[in-house]
Amino acid sequence: MRNVTEDNLTDAFAAYLGDETDPRLREIVLSLARHLHGFAREVRLTHEEWNTAIAFLERMTEFTTHERHEFILLSDIMGLSSLVDMIHSARGGTSSSVLGPFHIEGAPDIPFGHDMKRDYPGTVLLVTGVIRDGQGTPIQGATLDIWQTAPNGLYSSQDPEQDTYSFHGLMTTGADGRYGFTTVKPVSYEVPTDGPVGDLLRATGRHAWRPSHLHFIARAPGFRTLVSEVFAADDPYLDEDAVFGVRGDLIMAYAPQPAGSFPAEGYALSGKVDEDWEMVEFDLVLTPA
Secondary structure (H helix, E strand, O other): OOOOOOOOHHHHHHHHOOOOOOHHHHHHHHHHHHHHHHHHHHHOOOHHHHHHHHHHHHHHHHOOOOOOOHHHHHHHHOOHHHHHHHHOOOOOOOOOOOOOOOOOOOOOEOOOOEEOOOOOOOOOEEEEEEEEOOOOOEOOOOEEEEEOOOOOOOOOOOOOOOOOOOOEEEEEOOOOOEEEEEEOOOOOEEOOOOOHHHHHHHHOOOOOEEOOEEEEEEEOOOEOOEEEEEEEOOOOOOOOOOOOOOOOOOEEOOEEEOOOOOOOOOOOOOOOOOOOEEEEEOOEEOOEO
């Protein structure tokens, strides 16, 4: 097309795509072009604004490393990560939520009753529940990948003072489908703000806080893998998560327990907890693959 105009540019773009283009790729690229061109027309994008956007993307690459992916962080704070997750979340099971950038592969196997708290300060928290199917049947042999922040608000991958797999573990369920471990409460924390994503948050008057949460990845043969987070009911940022990860069914309530009532057996800390402690019970429901 030799007479390309503001009105026919999108059609010209579509005409340039070759006949051999994969149908799904064609659908995605054409839709992206339509929305991108429509956005530029709607806001009457200026050259200066276009250059600012290009510089923003260039700076994103400067903050993307093996340990930190600024583009994923941008997707998170724009709500795109959560939207894609919600579009493909299985119905009838526990809601999925964003994986986040701090998961570490290869977490060590831990037994039921394992203690993650170790010598870290804070009240003992016992976390337990059942991994089951939609009919309520416990799933034997399910694996649960668990991770969380330390009391200082940092994951082990962010904190050189922590062991590599501090507050990480991989548990396998028995016939009762139950998981259980002790730890300390995770805490609210800010997503990284020293890069261009932080600049965008500040420019738009947004904070960078995430409500405290436990991370889970539950896997079992014959079932869809569940990637999720469980959030504390009393967290002040529960209704304004910077990455839009909170779902109505992913909220846990801490239940205070009196001294002397900790289970006498079955846990690494059994017989060792003399003070008040807290407990949370949260079942995870998997859907068929």
